[in-house]
Amino acid sequence: MAGTQRKTKQKQAIYDALAALDHPTATQVYERVHEEHPTVSRGTVFRVLGGFAERGLVRKLSLAESDARFDVTTAPHAHGVCRVCGRVCDLPLPALAPVAAGSILGGFHVDGCEVQFTGICQDCSKMNMRQSAQIK
Ligand SMILES: [Zn+2]
Ligand SMILES: [Zn+2]
Numbered sequence: 001m002a003g004t005q006r007k008t009k010q011k012q013a014i015y016d017a018l019a020a021l022d023h024p025t026a027t028q029v030y031e032r033v034h035e036e037h038p039t040v041s042r043g044t045v046f047r048v049l050g051g052f053a054e055r056g057l058v059r060k061l062s063l064a065e066s067d068a069r070f071d072v073t074t075a076p077h078a079h080g081v082c083r084v085c086g087r088v089c090d091l092p093l094p095a096l097a098p099v100a101a102g103s104i105l106g107g108f109h110v111d112g113c114e115v116q117f118t119g120i121c122q123d124c125s126k127m128n129m130r131q132s133a134q135i136k
Contacts, residue, residue: 010040014033020032063088077090077092077096078117079091080119089122100113
């Protein structure tokens, strides 16, 4: 019983860390959990995250050029990956939702979606503007 409770607590801590971070990799979740729960191993974090993804509690993202990232927002949405800082942002794209919810497109049954745009995030584009202002 005590073991089960400890596991539940670990899972909660892992979920909380995931929710507090912005599309983290498993390693980032582990580092965060480890600060408060030094006994939780890297293997546990990876295994629990995989379990969350299998049960549809979180989305596992396989974005180009990076390790798998995890997302607590399971509703269909697109991602923007910043070419400058590598940050992953949620992009509201309401048109995606009805398609991803189970459309049939040309005989293809859609049951999920992963849309990735590349570009420059808000912070980096501000920085860019500041830099070009200085050059003038
Ligand atoms: Zn950026
Ligand atoms: Zn997202």
